[in-house]
Amino acid sequence: MRRTQETIERSADSVVLQDVRRVYGKGGGAVVALDGVSISFARGTFTAVMGPSGSGKSTFLHCAAGLDRPTSGSVQIDGRPLAGLKERQLTELRRERIGFVFQSFNLLPALTVWQNVTLPQELDGRRTNRAAVTEVLERVGLGDRHKHRPGELSGGQQQRVAIARALVARPAVIFADEPTGALDTQTAADVLELLREPVRSQGQTVVMVTHDPVAASYADQVVFLADGRLAGNLIAPTAEQVADRLTHLGARAARARTAHAETSSASSSSSSAAADDQRLVAGR
Template structure:
């Protein structure tokens, strides 16, 4: 079984670990229908880092994100978020943890069409019963480049602008970590680049921790490092990625899977 610890380089080497997964295993189904989505993964994401998670379809990257965010429960192993272990928490406490400590950005923007930009951004605060600080909210909206459109509704915005609203909404609660699942999948190349640059700037300016699942080597190259998954196992990482180095590493994952499956077959004889 392959496990690894994700160590960041540079000035963040001594930073606290925001999210820690220890021997996380996730199995779906039983008997002949059993599927091991994660096979005992140990990995940590440090404060103030931007990490991309990549792997072929079925590699376990979305399951990793869902378990790390408390959206799914590991079959075994533990997840610690901002110093708090997730396992054993009631659904009510998990909901509060996700609301207060986690930001989410998805491929679909998930904005409420009847609300303005400002109202969509402040929605998490309203749901938590917290009065928005107008100056702070306006600062975040300006940070994502929508100061002139804060009274517009989603239908009056482009796809890229709607994703910027989603980013502002994720930032407004000052979460410990933001999980992004294919955040640029529905955007054109230029708009995607702008959104990814915005995410990177958030990491550097505010010490935000971002974990992003993506299938796109260009998107992954905006991260500080890339973690690769294959067959539910960690299959290496890459620091200071470029689109070319990420694409090359992705082509090697097939060899990793084949070698691992061959070892399993040999071991079972």
């Protein structure tokens, strides 16, 4: 069942970004990846983040998850401001309150399914809750494969391991970066249902970056980025609505690039003409 906009707004927030700006480089070569982004993600919601190539999606995810520090602005996760935290503190926060699911799975090939799932707890010095791990592996359909290694699993099964690893600590928020990008259609649908399930049953928050309108349609809402800025959202989206909005944003981005190229070309021509005039004057 889809959540309504009222439900999303009524819940408390797991992630809050306030006027976040991220600039790479300095001077004339500076690239503004995020330009004053302010948004919050409520507990118990599933949000997809989309936009044309170069819109700032990956930078957005990295800043929201504490993997990259904003140039300015603030980020809070589960009520805790990230500004001022040392790297060790950020690492601890990510282990305890954040789960990650990536397109490339990021599993250690020498470890079994069980060992991959429990590795974050081992690194954090926490005792493994065997009952909780068993329950999560059953939920993702891998209860009978906990002794297998990643090389013995299909791509979809490996992604299920990554999801189990993200779920087992019951984090406040799960960040997913193109989690279905390397999967076939049916396997992708299964993975998206697995991501949606803890939102419903555990009240966890999922923020997923994707380029796929079908994947985005599994979310409660889709947030769009363009040129590092928020560019609207859709509540309870359909794949068709998402695709139409992406097409519009892509066309707008293409027009902006064309206009920028024409302006740069005109500026270059003007500078060249001015230089020619100076040479003519100097030659008289």
